[in-house]
Amino acid sequence: MDITRIEAAAARLAGHARRTPLLSSPFLDEIAGRRVLVKAECLQHTGSFKFRGGWSAISALDPEIRARGVIAFSSGNHAQGVAAAARAHGIPAVIIMPSDAPAAKVAGTRGLGAEVVPYDRATEDRDALGAKLAAERGLTLIKPFDEPLVIAGQGTCGLEIAEQAAEAGVTEADVIVCCGGGGLTSGIALALEARAPGLRVRPAEPEGFDDVRRSLASGAIERNAQLSGNICDAIVTPQPGDLTFPIMHRLCGPGLAVTEEEALRAMQAAFRHLKIVAEPGGAVALASALFRPDEIAGDAVICTVSGGNVDPAVFARALAM
Amino acid sequence: MDITRIEAAAARLAGHARRTPLLSSPFLDEIAGRRVLVKAECLQHTGSFKFRGGWSAISALDPEIRARGVIAFSSGNHAQGVAAAARAHGIPAVIIMPSDAPAAKVAGTRGLGAEVVPYDRATEDRDALGAKLAAERGLTLIKPFDEPLVIAGQGTCGLEIAEQAAEAGVTEADVIVCCGGGGLTSGIALALEARAPGLRVRPAEPEGFDDVRRSLASGAIERNAQLSGNICDAIVTPQPGDLTFPIMHRLCGPGLAVTEEEALRAMQAAFRHLKIVAEPGGAVALASALFRPDEIAGDAVICTVSGGNVDPAVFARALAM
Structure with a gap:
């Protein structure tokens, strides 16, 4: 870097x-x-x-890979940054959020055009769920910082x-x-x-x-x-x-x-x-x-x-x- | 204009x-x-x-006249705009405020370096007070809009x-x-x-x-x-x-x-x-x-x-x- x-x-x-x-x-x-x-x-x-990082990552993807969409784990700022950057690129965004996330955050992320997939913190494995969705749909994971x-x-x-x-x-x-x-x-x-x-x-x-x-x-x-x-x-x-x-x-x-x-x-x-x-x-x-x-x-x-x-x-x- | x-x-x-x-x-x-x-x-x-208008008026004054200072009637945004512009020019600002103005506004205007002169709305003539101060000290009146x-x-x-x-x-x-x-x-x-x-x-x-x-x-x-x-x-x-x-x-x-x-x-x-x-x-x-x-x-x-x-x-x- x-x-x-x-x-x-x-x-x-x-x-x-x-x-x-x-x-x-x-x-x-x-x-x-x-x-x-x-x-x-x-x-x-x-x-x-977070919009900066989301845009940076999505805009750098190969166009064919990008067109399939992106996925992120977040109930907060990273979710919204990725959702907005994806929408501006005209591609789908899937955001995996805990099912007990505040309604306002879910609504805010949906309002930016993302598909919100809830998971149960107690019973579901977030990473497994994300990997399954990514594989099925060819989504690229946008990590929050690393x-x-x-x-x-x-x-x-x-x-x-x-x-x-x-x-x-x-x-x-x-x-x-x-x-x-x-x-x-x-x-x-x-x-x-x-x-x-x-x-x-x-x-x-x-x-x-x-x-x-x-x-x-x-x-x-x-x-x-x-x-x-x-x-x-x-x-x-x-x-x-x-x-x-x-x-x-x-x-x-x-x-x-x-x-x-x-x-x-x-x-x-x-x-x-x-x-x-x-x-x-x-x-x-x-x-x-x-x-x-x-x-x-x-x-x-x-x-x-x-x-x-x-x-x-x-x-x-x-x-x- | x-x-x-x-x-x-x-x-x-x-x-x-x-x-x-x-x-x-x-x-x-x-x-x-x-x-x-x-x-x-x-x-x-x-x-x-209001800072724009205050700065515009003060910066256009003849330097000798400006050095004597400015005066304004306001308990709000115009007071603060004039006070900040006057301070940046290194000249005195006198702001005439009703004596029942909120303490926060008085403190805010004083905090920007202005001298706040209170007047009693019921018993004092604001304009006469301002004219007297302006004449005594050679202050220039900065009107709020006209x-x-x-x-x-x-x-x-x-x-x-x-x-x-x-x-x-x-x-x-x-x-x-x-x-x-x-x-x-x-x-x-x-x-x-x-x-x-x-x-x-x-x-x-x-x-x-x-x-x-x-x-x-x-x-x-x-x-x-x-x-x-x-x-x-x-x-x-x-x-x-x-x-x-x-x-x-x-x-x-x-x-x-x-x-x-x-x-x-x-x-x-x-x-x-x-x-x-x-x-x-x-x-x-x-x-x-x-x-x-x-x-x-x-x-x-x-x-x-x-x-x-x-x-x-x-x-x-x-x-x-």
Whole structure:
């Protein structure tokens, strides 16, 4: 994996993905004690950066293989990113979701033209179901993060950060990235290595689900003790990916972790001062920038708001903090 | 007033105002029954388009006069736009606000470096107070809409709409604009007359406060019967301006008006599908596009979300609709 894969993805994404803005507010600067620049990926198509990776992977497929369709496992942002990219390519998308997934997410994914196949978490084997469907229909699996084409797609966000930070006069800073499996984090890190070497990526996670932070510290892949029970569900993954971890280990600074309350307070700050909607998992990087200033150095910090797909009731909790 | 004033304002604003994105979502298209493009001015500095007009007016002042400072009457978006533009120019700003203005708005305006001068609505004459301060300190009054430099600044939003609509392949459509005194509406109309003549501006207002709609229909300036009691307070003004009305009368199509409930529902739709924060007065154009489809013609409609400065409690009401 290197910058050429990301440049190729950027060429495929041109005119299809949005160039999301790098936002700021003097009120955020005051809270953080330094300049804060926010890459608003919640404004990407489907409300998260996942559209980049989905488009990158689907657009790179051989046309005959692509025409048969794609399949993904997800109840969240990856599902919507893949569904929207598939629809724009005029091909079928099958999304395998747990049968107890929130109705809004199922409806949202169906609304983007995908066929949603429910499975019972207790009694069915998700991977076997997916393999059977893929074989029967000739569908190509689009993995959520541990896939070079997906990493390259997410890396296009890093190309934009490099350009936009330079326009803002920032050439040295930590770039805090909301981190689940590491697709966005490793993609941005590769892009910045080539285009803005003074910008250093640092992953942000929820406290108690900081597998990437611990893995970076130990130098080997570490797992989370639990896989649910945090409001930042979109970025709770078992462990960093086999492809993403070596990239992060080579390029990233130390990880950061924040509490649920800090994530909610960052959502409210983004509402008040940037007028954007962040989901909890998409707010952990901003929360780190705002509420963990002593763990960051330098006059400026850049952070992603990586998604905004949040239930109104959860957002109302953030507003009431 | 013509396009040359707007072009001059755009040159002064370059590198200072944000080029806000033109957003869209297939889910909004489905609600509206046609393609919907949303100019997200809530993402402008200070959370509304008012920064454009404030910057335009302040940047055009003679440097010696400018150095003495500016003054404005406002408890809302104009106050913040003027305060931020003044601070960036390194000059004092005095904002005259009713003493019962919400604490958050006072704090927000002070946070942008302005001196807030409270007055008692019951016992003090606001205009006399402002004239006294202006004379004593040599401050220049920045009017909220009926001022060519302000109209020209708001018109820069129209230049961007013309370019972004063309990029999106839309050359004929109604452009629905949230309308108070008519500064944004007339500025956009002038810009589109010159740059995108197939795009026709139509003002949107709250029902019961539709002075511009009635004025356009009668051909003469009409007043609102009441001046408070609507959630869209930011765009409730007594009547269209003496400068803005002739421009709107010459260039605009029929006005639209929506209920408070429709404005709140549009705020929720912007939250769900665009991940942006709209205030009630900034959501009336989107509400018109979504919920009054029979009053609009054509395959596409463009609308402004003109501001996002909304109290969390009001936003929570929109989320609960």
